[in-house]
Amino acid sequence: MLVQGWRLSELHCHPLSTESRIQWTTNFNSHALAWSESKSIVSTGFPCKAHHSEITNIKFKPSNIGSRNSLIQVGRNGSKKQAVRVVSSDVSSLSMKLDLLEAYDDDYDGVVVNPECLPPSANAFASMLCASLSHWKIKGKKGVWLKILDEQVDLVPIAIKEGFSYHHAEPGYVMLTFWIPDTPSMLPASPSHLIGVGGFVINEKREVLVVKEKKCPCRCSGIWKLPTGFINKSEEIFSGAIREVKEETGIDTSFLEMIAFRHAHLLAFEKSDLLFMCMLKPLSSDISIDDKEIAEAKWMPLDEFVGQSFYEDDQMSKKIIDICTATYENQYSGLTAHEMTSKMDGKSSYLYYKDLKEI
């Protein structure tokens, strides 16, 4: 609802036993509101103040809004008042006129806005967002989740300027959040980690499957390395290791165990990653490289692989290769993956631990 460029963003009534309230917010800092019937003001308590996104309650008796000539007058303090005609004088239908964003409650006293039902117009969205925030505040809601799809991108600046924060994003959408209470946000953080996998594949001739990467941004250009990569969305660690080895070298493998993992921070975009080293058993021997990523791949005698001078003063790589070798020689064992269900969330997932026979 626009009054000479001022947005009266919410106007609704709650029928109470003996009196009702008009609750409203505006997007300017200070104003007066008057309720009149037949041009005579019947409610007291004006002028009043409301701050951006705050709610002012004006109590009045339902009998006060008995005619279609009822007016609500709004304006900045000290400036000319503007009259907004109340289309319906019936309290309940006045309340029905409210345009709120469609949302459902979550399990944490929060609301999740339905992205399918966002208005296409930026102006309508701005009014509805403002009205909805007031409504959710009244209802004692805490966190608000607002997912905005690519085709709705014009709504992003409106929400950010209204006080929303980015939570996370991926191709196709951005997720914004708003924490309503005057306390630190209790909303969960956004995903922080990429998950990498590496495969140690060794054959019966004591040869290791190694690759040279085409594009190596680090100081390891030209080094024969173990195949590594990142797991896909919702992929298991063991499946990711098998897939990466297959993609880079064409070799089929099966998962034996996860033998060690590295936790590194402040990598790309200041995020972290976990790299899980997996012992894999080769099921084929003919190499066929992925020439987008890999320059060369081959089976290399273990001693020659370990003996590369680069690894001699690379503490991390040396330790990982030592563990791989020890595992191959049955002097070390890592964790295996076991699928089981959890009553906590009713889901099936994998627990990685040392085989039961060793417990």
Add this chain to the structure above:
Amino acid sequence: MLVQGWRLSELHCHPLSTESRIQWTTNFNSHALAWSESKSIVSTGFPCKAHHSEITNIKFKPSNIGSRNSLIQVGRNGSKKQAVRVVSSDVSSLSMKLDLLEAYDDDYDGVVVNPECLPPSANAFASMLCASLSHWKIKGKKGVWLKILDEQVDLVPIAIKEGFSYHHAEPGYVMLTFWIPDTPSMLPASPSHLIGVGGFVINEKREVLVVKEKKCPCRCSGIWKLPTGFINKSEEIFSGAIREVKEETGIDTSFLEMIAFRHAHLLAFEKSDLLFMCMLKPLSSDISIDDKEIAEAKWMPLDEFVGQSFYEDDQMSKKIIDICTATYENQYSGLTAHEMTSKMDGKSSYLYYKDLKEI
């Protein structure tokens, strides 16, 4: 550069040994371009076609642009041509006039736009973005990284409509990417995982440190559980476990080993999480709960904790508690954390593996 609502988004020249080129893109599909000097067309090859974000090269000899009266004429095929006066006819200064976004090269043939130097005006940004994309394409660049801060949010719709995709976001900024080649994007995925930690703390009286959470959205309301939580940005797994136990219960601990981890998918926002169960040694005994998250905390006899009927038919929790108990009874051992440097990235990070003495 706007010509009757059509954006001639780039216009620059590369001095070559014997000839130069005008390279330009438009935001409409088909058009004609003519180069004229003193109102006579001196270059051939018109009309020509360019598609949105594609580049058309017009070769001409530097001698052709010898006067300030040179004109470039652009227009849709079949529609009235519009003339854009070339302010300077000097090839090198024409090239200098180009307003490109400030960016630096990354290690993967990509560019990273400097967020500190984005123009505040949306119109200027639109032109510079379009010109920069053409420029980077000419230079053979592949991935473009564009970080937009909260205060620059009006630029987000422009970039998305230009073909950028969301990569990731967190409070304060959103990161967008653009893959220039006509091949599938090779850019790394956004962070996909939250990292959780759980602490198994058992004292000399065989009592386990347990909590009841205030807000439990799952089917485990009222159950005595092990303290759990998410690690902070750039926090180590063992530090996170110690911190969460301290925050929730007030108990000081030291890290012994990581004994098992669960990998679960399609949780909040369809993302995944890894929950690392850590064996911790208690260093204090007086409990002081965090009443924002925790309803109660206490030391509970191990048998009583294990005997809770909820866990009997919760396969995942039961297995985790079995592993914790076996570790306490020295019948199981997990992985310990070892800090070391990597020559690959020159960084220090933690490798989790079974203690060397066991190798």
